[in-house]
Amino acid sequence: AAGVIQSPRHLIKEKRETATLKCYPIPRHDTVYWYQQGPGQDPQFLISFYEKMQSDKGSIPDRFSAQQFSDYHSELNMSSLELGDSALYFCASSEDRNYGYTFGSGTRLTVV
Amino acid sequence: AQKVTQAQTEISVVEKEDVTLDCVYETRDTTYYLFWYKQPPSGELVFLIRRNSFDEQNEISGRYSWNFQKSTSSFNFTITASQVVDSAVYFCALSEASFRGGSEKLVFGKGTKLTVNP
Numbered sequence A: 001a002a003g004v005i006q007s008p009r010h011l012i013k014e015k016r017e018t019a020t021l022k023c024y025p026i027p028r029h030d031t032v033y034w035y036q037q038g039p040g041q042d043p044q045f046l047i048s049f050y051e052k053m054q055s056d057k058g059s060i061p062d063r064f065s066a067q068q069f070s071d072y073h074s075e076l077n078m079s080s081l082e083l084g085d086s087a088l089y090f091c092a093s094s095e096d097r098n099y100g101y102t103f104g105s106g107t108r109l110t111v112v
Numbered sequence B: 001a002q003k004v005t006q007a008q009t010e011i012s013v014v015e016k017e018d019v020t021l022d023c024v025y026e027t028r029d030t031t032y033y034l035f036w037y038k039q040p041p042s043g044e045l046v047f048l049i050r051r052n053s054f055d056e057q058n059e060i061s062g063r064y065s066w067n068f069q070k071s072t073s074s075f076n077f078t079i080t081a082s083q084v085v086d087s088a089v090y091f092c093a094l095s096e097a098s099f100r101g102g103s104e105k106l107v108f109g110k111g112t113k114l115t116v117n118p
Helices: none
Strands: A005-007 A010-013 A019-024 A031-037 A044-050 A053-057 A064-068 A074-078 A087-094 A107-111 B003-005 B010-014 B019-021 B024-026 B032-039 B046-052 B059-061 B064-069 B074-079 B088-096 B112-117
Touching: A005 A087, A010 A019, A019 A087, A019 A107, A031 A074, A044 A064, A044 A074, A074 A087, B003 B088, B010 B019, B019 B112, B024 B074, B032 B074, B046 B059, B046 B064, B046 B074, B074 B088
Parallel strands: A010 A107, B010 B112
Antiparallel strands: A005 A019, A019 A074, A031 A044, A031 A087, A044 A053, A064 A074, A087 A107, B003 B024, B019 B074, B032 B046, B032 B088, B059 B064, B064 B074, B088 B112
């Protein structure tokens, strides 16, 4: 069965650089969620998209932006990276109000 | 506001022991969903179970069982005859139902790190 694909799996960036994370949801899933998980922390909700429109927003820094494209894939753009942005970033997708979430394997971002 | 509390930060057991991971939640909604996820050292989030607020039946899946009690707002997870491969961080999570598309984010507890020693 198709799963949620995230790329890249690992990313190393220097402070003040920009990073772009990509998420390809399961076909027919119309909702995408982004979560950030710092070391030893629980996943924190960043932002979600439903039918290519932003549907909810969590504690996402202003330096971060995201969008969902016509093919439903989503990208999380992070600028002016800080050491504290080092984390595991998960994307999840679901069918609207199905209340089942499929998570990708995550992108591990390291800022040095 | 939604909140999930996992009071046990770390638990260490010896193989074959039974272990229960506690989860207490808060929500103002009458319709909601509860989840458990396993996160092994490799980092991925592995789905274990989803339970809606109208279904209080306990569930058993192999060595895993879940006890959902609305009266105490708890959704506890028991591993019977634990194995070394069960070592992981376990997260309990809550999602409130919504009529607005795409707004049903998951709220996670802080997680319980389970170590099963041989």
